[in-house]
Amino acid sequence: MAPETNTDNQLFQRHKYKLKREKRIVITWQLLLLLAFIGFWEVASRLYWIDPLLFSSPSEVIQVLFSNMADGSMVKHIQITLFETIAGFIIGTLVGILFASVLWSSTRFSKIMDPYLVIMNAMPKVALGPILIVALGTGYVSIIAMGALISVIITTLVIYNAFNEVDPNYEKVLKSFGATRWQQFKEAIFPATLPAMISTLKVNVGLSWVGVIVGEFLVAKQGLGYLIIYGFQVFDFSLVLSSLVLIAIFAAIMYKVVERLEGWLIKSKT
Amino acid sequence: MSFLTLDHVTHHYFSASSYTKALKDISLSIKQGEFVALLGPSGCGKSTLLSIIAGIVEHTSGNVFLENTPIKPSDKAIGYMLQQDYLFPWKTILENVMIGPKIHRSNDPAIRTKAEMLLKQVGLTGISDDYPGSLSGGMRQRVALVRTLLNDPKILLLDEPFSALDYQTKLKLEDLVSTTLKAFNKTAILVTHDIGEAIAMADRIFVMEANPGMISKVFEVPIELRQEAPFSVRKHPKYQMLFDKVWEELEDKEGNPAE
Structure with missing residues (x-):
């Protein structure tokens, strides 16, 4: 046995x-x-x-990637696009959280702003592209602005809703200790909505890529979005597909980084 | 001398299309160190009354005086315990307990020692750095008690603090809260719908009725019962007598087709 x-x-x-x-x-x-x-x-x-001319082939794509990497031109394009995306992502998220906090601080202000937020949310932000370019120039600033703009309104709305969904009894406890509204925000509302904020980060990663690539389509002389448009214009679809592969890889990496960040933040907070 | 006085307190709830009278002409006075219970069916406005005393909800007419001065929100004099503990899950036990002093920006170094002493007093040692998630319901509610007591309130408002606990934990915690409050000579108002709990813990019981919320009858708990801890009160022969009287009063009120 x-x-x-x-x-x-x-x-x-x-x-x-x-x-x-x-x-x-x-x-x-x-x-x-x-x-x-x-x-x-x-x-x-x-x-x-x-048609290999239109759809290229993996061997062709790899060849394009290698030759462009070797002469350093691709690295430059990747750098600029990554910089624009990360900047747009961070600015969009932070400004969104800031807007949500301002809305929370005054119920009346949030009521006044309500229809404008609905319109801005419904509006396709990329349609503002030409105006941004006119206002901010044809450099990377307007592309970053596009990356931020596309995520800022939805972030504001989602976070503001999350603020309002915090159990009012937490506020009641703090009020019974005489907490000011700012103290209630700092001690209860903000930390309680941290998980919601982190989940908007994940959405915003994708949105910022959309904004930046569209921005580069419109105006840029550098970046992966520019390469796609350039490849399209000179009918070099191997270049277009190579850029797409790179975007897929870097977007996935960025998403994974945010996911790690989420795990780390949630663990350290509970 | 009266410690807490409510003078014809009335409260309405307004909605876009109508209003409800939640409380009508509530007048009562409570002495320093007294423990009173508000007992009544759900919807009789007993929790609203507590929020008014706490200064969180503003009543529509009447006056509330604490030590002859009108009560105001953000009064440090009031301690509040709710149905659930509402400990902040992202703060450690010690941080949770110290939230009151933190809000008052108190830099008194002695407060930490006091917090740890109070935790020990309610039988919680070695958990200061734990998070609420790892504690049982009874332990969490004890932490909430310490959080309230640390602020040294003049009056404690207990809004069904035991209703979410299992029966055994509830009985044990009743004893603990009762003896702790007696030891500190705190004035307390307990809201409950449990007749036994009201008799076991309180010196006086205000029975309320609903629609609108009013005090329908006041019961004095006999002196023999007041001296006992809640657990032994339930075994006292006079307990059952009072229980039956309160029961009858509540039955009478529920006979109304109001609810």
Whole structure:
């Protein structure tokens, strides 16, 4: 007979093994899907199932990436786009939180602002592009402004709602200690909505990319959005697709970084 | 001398289309160190009355005096305990307890020692740096009690603080709160819908009725019961007698088709 003391541990080991196996299966399939996609793309392009001039091919894309990386031109474009996106993302989020706080500080002010916020939220922000360019010039400032503008209103609305959804009894407790409205905000409202703020960060990562790429479409002489438009104009779709691949990679990295930040912030706060 | 006086306090709730009279002509006076209970069905405005005394809700007419001065919001003299503990989950136990002094920007270094002493007094040691999430409901409510007491309020308002706890924890906590408040000679008002709890803890019981909220009857708890801790009160022969009388009063009121 097997020793009784071991069975608990054995069960635990078996459970751990199962979890590991499941994880391995999922990752294997994810990689297989990626490889299948790339493989099919390559084959389809070589056998002219799709027009290689329009849809390029993975080998072509890799070649473009390497040659452009080697002469340093691509790095420059990546740097400028990343800088614009991160700046737009941070400014959009911070200004949104600031606006939400101002709205929370005065119920009357928030009532007055309500219809304007609805209109600004409904309006496609990229339509303001030409005005931004006229006002802020054709440099990176207007592109950053676009990246920020696209996320600022939705951030304001989401965070303001989160502020209002905090259990009023927390405010009641603080009021019974004689807290001012600012103290209520600092001690209860703001920390209680931190998770909501972090989840808007994730949304804003995607939005800032939209704003910056559209901004670059309109005006830029540098950046990945510019490369896409340039590639389109000279009919170099390998360049367009290379830029797209880079955008996908960096957007994913940025999203992952924000996710890490979320885990870290939430853990340190509870 | 009366410590807390309510003089014809009336309160309305207004909505866009109508109004409700939540409280009508509430007059009562409470002595220093007295423990009174407000007992009544839900909707009789007992919690509203507490909020008015706390200065959080502004009543529509009448006067509230604490030590002969009109009560005002942000009065440090009032301590409030709610149905749930409402500890801040992102603050440690000690930070939660010290929120009152923090809001008053008190720099008294002795306050920390006092906080730890009070925590010990309610049987909580070695948890100062824990977060509320790791504590049981009863422990959390004890932390909330300490948070309230640390502010050294003149009067404590207890808004059904035991209603969310399981029965055993509730009985134990009743004893703890009662003895602690007696030890500090605090005046307290307990809102509850539990007749037993009201008798076990209070010196006087105000029975309220709803629509509009009014005081329908006042019961004096016999002196023999007042001297006992809540747990032993429930075993006293006079407890059942008073329980039946209060029960009858509440039954009478609920006979109204009001609710």
